[in-house]
Amino acid sequence: MNLTALLKDLENCPCGRKHSFDVKRVEIASGVTSKAGEILESESFGKRLLMVADANTYSASNGLEASLEKSGFSVKKLIYPDLRVASEEGIAEVLALSNDIDAIISVGTGSLNDICRVASFRAKKKFCIFATAPSMDGFASNSAPIISGKFKESLFVAPPSVIIADTRILANAPIELKASGFGDMIAKINADFEWRLSNILTGEHYCERISSLSVGAAKKVISLADKVCEKSEETAGAIMEALVISGLAMALENTSRPASGAEHILSHYWECYKLARDIPQEFHGKKVGVATLLMTEIFRNAVDRYESVTECPENPDWDDIYSKFPKETAKDIERLNFPSVTDKIVPGSIEKNWQKIRELAYEILPTKQELIRTMRAAGAPTEIEDIGISRDLLYEGLKYHPYMRHRITFTRILPLIGIDICDLLD
């Protein structure tokens, strides 16, 4: 991937902001595993590596270790049987092995990458991700979701300086993981709608170029829906590239705005609910995909059913809202809501701009039917039952998720125009 050209295109961006990222090199190609050693050598990764993988990703990366050793690297290994959760304990295990090494290479996706992302940052070591599945857009991310106790927190760290992905390996990744990457990517269209919505209502900074980078990547993935389940190197490579671009778009804008909106917050609500009760989690992109479909239905029904809206004072029942979150997070909920993000909305502007918002929704968002068709083609789940969410938890999440984030979303403005979100479902 030509990162230099990408940055060059964004020089003197008309939006007025300086855009940059810290990822130095992204190599997505067929058979690139055998060149991994050369790549890390030319990126000054030292000589002593710690490789962190699980049994599946380690066996999928066949040839990687040989390539590294051929280039003169010594490779110390930490191979987990399976690692579903990124926790402080995992970070400590990686750190305990990091004293006598120069750099860390994480072989896999999700949690494996996340513990290494934090450990390499804390130990001040260079970091490479060798991706084994196109499953989510966090590869280029500079933050890591870490489970601490029964809570999830987002730790700000550094992104990997190198990302390597062999399309031969990606193409053979489990369909569930590829479909998960698809689910994470369709969210970018909704995210863009809400980013533009906030720009209209609050004047939040919006960059056309970053938006088109992220939306362009999403559209590319959507156009490949029919091929996601195939073992096609070309498709898997294109999805991987889109996922990396989405991550870079967040870094370039310095917020997750281009990639994440109400659907991610709703998914996060479900995740926290299950975490507090020790219920196993589904893959990120599976949940986000279903949440995206629900949000598409909600947004489109709102603009279909309401030709005009009237602003009204919202009267949140804070005792009720606090009761939905663990007591230990009360301070966070307070910090996120006082002052309220809705204070940024110029009074009267939702009413005044409603037509514009409706037009935007029709212009940007797919219909629910279109989205269902592409999701099914891509092997992505479309029903809450598919991701272990009950009707009750669906309604609870819809009602309370907007208070988990200090961000203007379409779902956060609904109480300001007297619309009950649950009434917007079909």
Ligand SMILES: [Zn+2]
């Ligand atoms: Zn810009």
Ligand SMILES: [Zn+2]
């Ligand atoms: Zn995501």
